[in-house]
Amino acid sequence: MRTRTSSPQATPAIALVEDLQRRLVGRLEALDRARGGDVSFAPVEWLRDGGRHGGGVRYEIADAGLFNRASANVSHVHYDDDATRPLRSATALSSIIHPASPRLPSLHVHLSWTELRSGSGSWRLMADLNPSVPHAGDTARFKAALVDVMTRHVGADVAATAFSEGDRYFFIPALQRHRGVCHAYLERHATADADADLAFARAFGEAVIDVYVAILDDAAREDVVVDDAMRAAQLAYHTAYLFQVLTLDRGTTSGLLVHDENDVGILGSLPGRIDRALLASWRDRAPEAMRPLVEAIVAALPEAHPCPVDVAARARLAGVVRTFFKANPAVLELQARGSIVPPTVQNHGVVSRP
Numbered sequence: 001m002r003t004r005t006s007s008p009q010a011t012p013a014i015a016l017v018e019d020l021q022r023r024l025v026g027r028l029e030a031l032d033r034a035r036g037g038d039v040s041f042a043p044v045e046w047l048r049d050g051g052r053h054g055g056g057v058r059y060e061i062a063d064a065g066l067f068n069r070a071s072a073n074v075s076h077v078h079y080d081d082d083a084t085r086p087l088r089s090a091t092a093l094s095s096i097i098h099p100a101s102p103r104l105p106s107l108h109v110h111l112s113w114t115e116l117r118s119g120s121g122s123w124r125l126m127a128d129l130n131p132s133v134p135h136a137g138d139t140a141r142f143k144a145a146l147v148d149v150m151t152r153h154v155g156a157d158v159a160a161t162a163f164s165e166g167d168r169y170f171f172i173p174a175l176q177r178h179r180g181v182c183h184a185y186l187e188r189h190a191t192a193d194a195d196a197d198l199a200f201a202r203a204f205g206e207a208v209i210d211v212y213v214a215i216l217d218d219a220a221r222e223d224v225v226v227d228d229a230m231r232a233a234q235l236a237y238h239t240a241y242l243f244q245v246l247t248l249d250r251g252t253t254s255g256l257l258v259h260d261e262n263d264v265g266i267l268g269s270l271p272g273r274i275d276r277a278l279l280a281s282w283r284d285r286a287p288e289a290m291r292p293l294v295e296a297i298v299a300a301l302p303e304a305h306p307c308p309v310d311v312a313a314r315a316r317l318a319g320v321v322r323t324f325f326k327a328n329p330a331v332l333e334l335q336a337r338g339s340i341v342p343p344t345v346q347n348h349g350v351v352s353r354p
Contacts, residue, residue, distance in 0.1 A: 002047060002055040005078035005089040009121055012198055013113035014076055017093035020111065020205040021074045024095055025059045027213045028070065035220060037065035041072070046262040054078050054089075058265050062272055066220065068098040068238075071268030088115040092124075093205070094251075096269040099216065102234035103224050105131035105138055106241070107212045108180075108269065110251070111205050122190040123201050125162075127208040128170055129215075130180035130241065132234035138215050139181045145211035146184050146204075153200040154189075162186045165338040172244050174285040179244045187340040235306055238271035239278050242309065245269050246297055246321055247290055248336040256322045263318035264311055276307035289331045296320045 004014065025041045032039045041059035048055045058073035078089035092112030099106065108128050115121035129142040143163075150159035166183025191197055245252050245267075255266040276298060283294040300316040301307050309317075325332060 002051045005080050010089045013091040017074050020093050021072050024072050024209045032065040039065035048077050068100045069272045070097045086117050088117050090114045098271045102132045102230040109208045122188040125186045125204050128180045128183040132237040134181050143182045145207050149203050149207040169336045169338050235275050239274040242270050242274050250335045264314050267314040270309050273306040276301050293324045
């Protein structure tokens with residue numbers, strides 16, 4: 001049984017992320033049904049310390065209907081019974097959607113509330129659009145929705161900071177490219193008005209979900225013939241996505257380092273198939289200290305083309321990343337970061353990305 005914190009500050013955050021999870025999953029299932037499908041996201045529960053310190057439920061689907069792989073994970077971890085921990089609770093929605101068609105862009109969205117033992121707390125908000133084949137209209141539409149919601153709630157200056165921080169975080173130095181085409185990232189967002197902050201987090205999440213589903217809906221209606229070039233572009237892009245997540249993403253690494261109770265869920269962000277040979281070719285582009293990790297990642301994947309990243313592969317990859325960074329903690333400094341580094345699992349025992 002999953003327990004929940006007794007902190008009144010976390011209660012509305014829990015309700016918020018669960019509402020957004022239902023909104024996203026419901027909209028995606030409805031979109032697939034409108035296209036003649038009948039997909040249903042399957043719930044998977046995981047427990048932190050047997051549920052004593054919380055856990056979560058993710059809704060996921062793979063190779064069905066419109067989706068290559070999709071996961072919407074709600075996590076709530078707390079330490080009410082351990083006054084020695086600086087962290088009181090961490091509550092998050094983290095979702096990654098990879099559509100099956102190369103014409104449809106992927107989405108990553110993350111909202112989390114972190115509360116320290118001192119009583120202080122803050123929001124982390126992230127959203128990025130990740131197309132295999134970029135379309136200027138989709139990019140402009142996604143960015144306009146984010147600009148609108150952030151400008152209305154927190155002002156144009158904060159919106160500009162969010163885009164700057166997102167571009168910084170999602171840049172892949174080894175490949176000299178960004179992971180996606182539009183990235184927003186706010187870390188430790190908190191004002192003196194907790195209700196306004198909660199309202200902003202809700203509006204941000206709803207805006208991201210609504211504009212993304214609208215983009216999928218319109219793009220799916222287009223009469224576009226998917227050819228071999230588009231499929232190749234998607235496979236290459238999915239390879240870059242995996243490379244970024246496993247080598248650079250601090251949230252993913254933090255979640256894997258703190259425990260092994262949700263490995264497959266944490267790596268639910270990975271697409272279903274990649275180009276293993278292309279991934280191997282990037283080994284020498286990575287910083288020298290990171291090259292053994294790239295080699296180990298390649299070795300953990302099946303020798304096939306395209307290379308499946310199934311449940312078994314995700315479990316192996318989680319072990320590879322955990323083993324490498326535990327043995328080489330200094331290499332964590334090479335990972336992506338914004339101007340503000342969040343409370344990490346190493347410092348507070350928080351699952352930064354459930």
